[in-house]
């Protein structure tokens with residue numbers, strides 16, 4: 001079996017939502033596919049009215065195939081401090097035609113403010129390793145683990161785009177979505193994340209001769225996380241990069257590095273083993289922070305920020321807009337290619 005779903009960016013590409021069918025008859029909800037977590041949770045008929053902000057909800061009582069997983073609950077918190085929790089049901093879940101029966105569908109009875117105010121997202125679909133699932137006392141499997149036996153190829157791929165829909169594929173690799181060979185890297189899933197080692201970086205134009213600065217070997221442990229918006233890298237890489245941008249500054253008031261919205265940003269190359277992942281400068285220009293009108297805004301938030309204080313760097317959506325990525329579940333590998 002195999003399937004494909006659109007991944008539609010929300011305002012300023014802050015997150016990407018994909019349609020998921022849950023229950024019988026199928027109820028379609030738009031969920032945030034998150035390779036940085038392992039719970040599939042939804043706003044539901046059990047979510048208090050006061051905790052809803054317009055999201056489409058999973059109406060449990062309308063699904064003839066929903067079954068309560070008795071005496072089990074879940075509670076998750078994310079890197080940005082947001083969190084949610086609730087009860088657990090088993091039901092049929094389909095993504096792009098790939099069906100999983102008896103998938104744990106986690107119903108939210110409590111959600112934090114940033115989820116309440118995110119009207120377009122009905123929840124998250126976790127695609128990290130089962131070890132991170134929060135259901136207690138019986139830890140549950142992710143959609144991809146449950147789907148694996150029915151998939152043609154034990155993989156899923158991410159093809160996100162700037163300001164337009166991209167897609168996630170399950171069970172196959174679409175060679176038209178990238179150029180050149182796939183570059184495979186080892187994954188350390190022992191902490192439940194799609195973790196890998198990056199070996200350094202270089203900044204185009206830094207040396208002035210156009211071929212880019214020499215590779216600066218700031219090796220760092222990183223995770224591939226589609227649920228994080230930006231590219232969070234060691235502070236030294238941020239300093240070396242933004243130093244090349246006239247008007248860039250690290251502004252604690254803004255929460256990090258800002259650049260003039262009209263800045264001509266250099267490309268950033270991330271060295272992963274022998275692979276050079278080029279992040280075009282325009283992807284490192286993120287949302288305006290002084291107005292909501294990017295045409296008149298003067299100051300923009302940088303698409304790369306510091307991972308200082310975090311156990312690893314986080315390659316978020318900014319990275320996936322530049323690089324086609326294969327999450328090879330079968331072999332525990334990641335693969336990258338330019339698009």
Ligand SMILES: CN(C)c1ccc(C(=O)NN)cc1
Nearest residue numbers: 034036078079082114227228
């Ligand atoms: C508040 N929202 C929508 C979030 C969604 C996802 C995450 C995250 O860290 N995923 N890896 C954090 C917050």
